[in-house]
Amino acid sequence: MRSLINTGRPPVFCPGCSHERITGALDKALQQIGLDGNQVAIVSDIGCSGLFDTFFNTHAFHGLHGRALTYATGLKMARPDLTVIVTMGDGGLGIGGAHVLSTCRRNIDLTLLVLNNFNYGMTGGQCSSTTPQNAVVGSGFLNRLERPVDICQVAAAAGAPYVTRTSSYAPDLVDEMAAAIRYEGFSLIDMWGMCPGRYTKRNKLTPKAIDAGLKGLVPFCGPVAANQRPEYSRAYREITEQMAPCAGPAGVAARFTPPGSGRQEVLILGSAGQRIVTAGEIVCLAGMTGGxxxxxxxxxxxxxxxxxxxxxxxxxxxxxxxxxxDRPAVVIALADEGVGRRRQLLAGLGAETLILKAAGVNLPETSATVQEIDFKAKKIKTQDWALASLALVAKRKRVISMEMLKAALEIRFKKAILETALDLVDRVSE
Structure with a gap:
């Protein structure tokens, strides 16, 4: 297999950065497995590890700090055929800790490569979730107050079925990566390395010191026996395939010819209790009956x-x-609270816009065509003002017609409520 390294934008890290070794090892691991670029998606986090998506000729996704696993999960669920690899530093590991735990519990077929260099190297060398308490970092004494996270212990406790702790300088790093990528389920490799641009300027750290530190911890070398179970997306598909299919959304047949064509916008401005949202649904259903x-x-x-x-x-x-x-054909203004939310838009309207305004509602200076309705004088309850306004819009054949409005009501309501709504529409339209 050929290399997947992007020669148009080759890896560039600080001299001596362990990330460069990891980049080369990942490339060799993909070659060892026999994967082409179109079979792989690299999801990267923020920080120096976030550069990996540009260094490989594969599919790629670059998102927000700490959120890489969420994107990767969606990607794997949608495209189970892809080999999805997540690169994340110890910074993103801390920021996205809850997402790490969820992924461990879920056991979806992703490989998380933790490029652990014990600090936020890109932003000044501040302490991260894995910084040793005796380290000297750019954020003063804060790391002395916090115990560093042992991500392998945490991942195993959260249910990760495959966990490896190793050095970025390990001679078998390529084989370790290949084994983790081949594993069907969530696999995590915690790779200790050096940040010469920040961390090692203040702290003595060498490959030998990393090996010594690793020997003092509980070893993790791949499958965690107690956490072996079916991979999430495969189990999900197997379960759903046995279930009765969900009914699709109810269709709305196009039965009428709408009064206008092209794009038409409607804005309803009211307050809580005036059934504004319901009126919005009715407008949409009415439009759908017109195709x-x-x-x-x-x-x-x-x-x-x-x-x-x-x-x-x-x-x-x-x-x-x-x-x-931007330019509504119709505005229904039923309360000052709603008008206040769109005051600037109303001020810029022209005469082609019809504003139906409830008596007592204050509008900003506008060139729109304004018609005032005294709903109280007509003994229409406040909660019915929105539907009454739609009846007036339909009567004027603006955006929707009366037959479209009534058809929408028949879709939205049943029995007594439908009868009451139709009665109100007829009463207002007379």
Missing amino acids: MHATLKNDYPITVLRGHSVSEMVLASEPVDYTGI
Whole structure:
């Protein structure tokens, strides 16, 4: 097999950095197994280990600090045919500790290469989760207050079925990597190395010192007997294949011709309790009965029973790529709380936009066409204002028609609630 090293951007590390040895060893391990670049995905973390995705001619994914295993898990579940390898430093190991534990418990077929050089080498040599307590680092005395993590002990306790602790200078490093990559399940290799750019400027560390340190710890050399079990994604597929298939989403048949074509945007501005989100769903269902693509975005606080409630809908003849609202055809303004969330957008609207405003709601200065409705005078309850507004929009044949609105109500509601909703629509449209 040929080398997978990217000659267009070859590895460049500080002179004496153990990462360079690991890069070469990984390349040889992939050759030993017989893998082509299109069969491998390297998911890298942040830091010096995060450069690995550029050094190999393979699939690659580079994400946020400490999160590499989450991306790798999704990738392996979606593409079980790929050999997925994660490169992570001791910095990412600490930052993403919860993700490491979850991956150990899950036992998905990934190989985690921990490039452990005992500090945050890229950002100044601060202490990491593995820094010895007697080390001199760029973050002062903090490492003296924290016990370093023994990631192999932690991984084994969390259920990792394959754990190896070794030196980046070990003569059998290539074989160790190849064995871990071949293992069907989660495998972790903790590789101790040197950071000459930061750590070894303040601390005496040599390959012999690394070997001596490793000998003083509990050895880990591959499979952990107590943790052997089926690989996650394979077991997942076997279980789901025996289950009855889930029913797909209910389809909405296109039965009507919508009043307009192209892209049309609708914005509903209200407050908690006004059933704004439900109104947004109804608009989308109505659009779908006209054969339109529909998107819905909602904005409300976690307080739920208090505060603003905003729904943004896009109906379009073609698939919707961008779901943002720039120039709505219709705005329904039912409460000051919702208006406050989109005040700047309202101020920039032109006369082509219709704003249906509940009496008493304050709007910013706008060039849009504004019509005020006194729902209270018509004895319409606050929670029904949004649906009543949709009836007025449909009556004016803006975006949706009356037949589209009623069809949407029949999809969304049943029995007594449907009868009440249709009665309200008829009453308002008269």
